[in-house]
Amino acid sequence: MLLVAASLALPHGLPPQSLQCGRVGGPPPPRPRDLDRRAVLAGGLGFCGCCGIASPADALATLTPRASDLEAPRNPVFDRGFARGMNGGMADYEAAVAPKKKALFAKMLGSLKEESTVVELGMGTFPNAGFYAASGPRGLDIVGVDPNDSMGRYAEVNAAQAGLGERGHSIRVAHGVGEALPLADRSADAVVCTLTLCTVVDMDRTLAECVRVLKPGGQFLFLEHVLSETDKGLAEAQIKFTPFQVQAADGCHLDRRTLQNIKAAAFKSVDSEYFDLDGFLYLNPTIAGIATV
Numbered sequence: 001m002l003l004v005a006a007s008l009a010l011p012h013g014l015p016p017q018s019l020q021c022g023r024v025g026g027p028p029p030p031r032p033r034d035l036d037r038r039a040v041l042a043g044g045l046g047f048c049g050c051c052g053i054a055s056p057a058d059a060l061a062t063l064t065p066r067a068s069d070l071e072a073p074r075n076p077v078f079d080r081g082f083a084r085g086m087n088g089g090m091a092d093y094e095a096a097v098a099p100k101k102k103a104l105f106a107k108m109l110g111s112l113k114e115e116s117t118v119v120e121l122g123m124g125t126f127p128n129a130g131f132y133a134a135s136g137p138r139g140l141d142i143v144g145v146d147p148n149d150s151m152g153r154y155a156e157v158n159a160a161q162a163g164l165g166e167r168g169h170s171i172r173v174a175h176g177v178g179e180a181l182p183l184a185d186r187s188a189d190a191v192v193c194t195l196t197l198c199t200v201v202d203m204d205r206t207l208a209e210c211v212r213v214l215k216p217g218g219q220f221l222f223l224e225h226v227l228s229e230t231d232k233g234l235a236e237a238q239i240k241f242t243p244f245q246v247q248a249a250d251g252c253h254l255d256r257r258t259l260q261n262i263k264a265a266a267f268k269s270v271d272s273e274y275f276d277l278d279g280f281l282y283l284n285p286t287i288a289g290i291a292t293v
C-alpha cells in the first residue's frame with residue numbers, strides 16, 4: 001500500500017517551530033524502534049514529518065524544514081490555478097520528452113538499491129511518477145520538495161494512479177525550495193529535477209544544495225528547457241518573452257543557460273545532451289542528463 005505521508009508544510013515566513021501536526025500540545029509518545037519501514041508500508045501507517053513519531057522514519061530520510069530568504073511570498077489562488085494547469089496542460093510535452101526521461105530514469109534507477117532516498121526537486125504534480133513504477137528497485141523513499149502547496153494533492157493522486165504503492169515506494173511531499181532543501185548532508189541517493197531549474201530564484205545555490213544532500217556517488221537527473229545556443233532568432237525571442245513567462249508561469253525563465261550552471265557546480269561528472277524538441281516553441285531546446293557527485 002502506498003504510504004502518502006503527512007505534508008510537511010512550512011507556510012512562507014513562519015519559522016520551523018510553527019509547524020503543526022497532530023501531536024502538538026502533548027508529550028511525544030515513546031518512539032517504537034522495532035517496526036521497520038516495510039512493515040509500515042504494508043500496513044499503511046501514517047508518518048508525521050513534524051515530530052518524527054512513527055517508526056518508519058527510522059528507514060526514511062529525516063526531513064528538517066528550513067526557511068529560505070529567497071522564497072518569495074506566494075499567492076494561494078495563483079498556486080491553485082497553476083497546479084491545476086500543470087496537471088492537465090502538459091500531456092503533449094510529457095509525451096514528447098517521455099523517451100528521454102524513460103532512458104534517464106532506467107539508468108538512474110538501475111543503479112539504486114531498495115529503500116534508496118530520491119528527492120524530486122520542484123515535484124509539481126509529479127508527472128515523473130510513472131517512471132518509478134516502470135523499473136528499478138522497490139521500496140524507494142521519494143521526497144517531493146515544492147513551495148506550491150497546491151501541487152501535493154495532484155502528486156499524491158498521480159503517484160497512486162501510477163501504481164507506486166504496488167512497488168512499495170513511499171511518497172512524502174515537503175514544503176520547501178531548492179535553495180534550502182529540507183534534508184541533511186549526504187542523505188539522498190538521487191535528486192530528480194525536471195523543469196524546475198528554470199524557476200528557482202537562485203540556480204547556483206540550488207545546485208549547491210543538490211550536491212550537499214547527495215551521498216558520494218549520488219546522482220542528479222535533470223531535464224530542462226534552456227536558451228537556444230544555435231538559433232539566434234529564437235534566443236532573442238526567448239530573452240524578450242522571459243518577463244511575461246516569469247509572470248504567467250510562476251517564475252519560469254526561458255533565457256537560462258542551465259547546462260553551464262550544472263557544469264560549473266561541484267559535480268564530479270556531468271553526462272548531458274542538448275537537443276531540439278519539435279513543436280514547443282520557446283520551451284525548447286532541452287538539456288537532459290545525469291550528473292554525479
Ligand SMILES: C[S@@+](CC[C@H](N)C(=O)[O-])C[C@H]1O[C@@H](n2cnc3c(N)ncnc32)[C@H](O)[C@@H]1O
Binds near residue numbers: 123125151201
Ligand atoms: C514547471 S514546474 C515543474 C514541475 C515538475 N518537476 C514537472 O516536471 O512538471 C516547476 C515547479 O517548481 C516549483 N518551484 C518553484 N520555485 C521553486 C524553488 N525555488 N525550489 C523548488 N521548486 C520550486 C513550482 O512550484 C513547480 O511545481
